[in-house]
């Protein structure tokens with residue numbers, strides 16, 4: 012697995028900058044009067060560009076599990092008032108939201124997975140080891156578990172499995188043992204210290220690596236808290252039903268497990284008599300070097316797109 016979406020300082024230089032924006036608009040084929048579903052509206056960066064490109068009468072449904080993200084999106088999208096609807100919840104409820112917003116069949120569906128700078132930079136959300144905060148990591152209030160529930164209550168074996176499967180953490184067993192020994196853990200710094208007990212402090216503990224040793228642990232727990240892979244599979248399964256013919260699906264992922272789910276789904280559904288999609292990106296599309304330089308958060312982005320049949 013490639014180094015994953017970071018929780019370190021170098022991910023923080025361009026808050027709310029939409030990743031691979033030009034490529035996203037291109038593959039969504041945004042046009043005037045079109046209807047679009049942004050399943051991860053976040054701070055509204057991609058959504059604003061979609062509304063701009065679909066002027067004067069394009070419409071957009073923006074979904075996010077995070078009420079804070081929706082408040083930011085509401086503000087950013089204010090110039091397009093009357094052309095967008097925002098809904099709070101996990102995106103596997105997209106069919107209900109789309110029916111309520113009268114936006115089916117849509118011309119395009121976008122999913123920009125993972126976490127936003129807004130979430131990462133707020134220590135109160137517990138996503139980052141850079142500041143001290145509660146072990147929360149929930150995208151939204153609907154999540155059943157917090158990171159504290161997992162680190163303090165799961166068995167050592169289950170913790171090790173989560174770190175290994177979701178974070179590709181090769182020291183998963185030792186980190187799980189350190190977590191269990193230090194229970195109860197209350198804060199993000201408690202968790203970072205448990206990892207440091209095994210992996211040492213700071214970036215120098217992994218020779219030639221730019222990645223902080225706690226990065227994989229935090230990522231793995233975030234995926235588990237929000238059940239992100241399950242939500243993604245569920246969304247893909249219902250995507251075709253939300254779209255018209257010749258409509259577009261664009262998914263931006265930041266984690267090789269997410270990308271594999273999208274890749275396999277599109278491969279499976281673009282063959283044979285029952286094919287429902289035509290792949291527009293047989294090979295994954297990566298950000299240009301200048302974007303990675305401007306916005307380091309984009310460095311692990313992978314875009315896949317398809318058109319409905």
Ligand SMILES: C[S@@+](CC[C@H](N)C(=O)[O-])C[C@H]1O[C@@H](n2cnc3c(N)ncnc32)[C@H](O)[C@@H]1O
Nearest residue numbers: 029051053054055056057075076101102123242
């Ligand atoms: C990378 S950010 C999106 C940024 C946005 N495209 C922009 O330009 O501002 C991802 C957002 O998706 C939300 N999110 C992630 N998984 C979700 C899910 N399964 N259901 C609903 N929202 C989700 C997160 O809360 C976060 O706000």
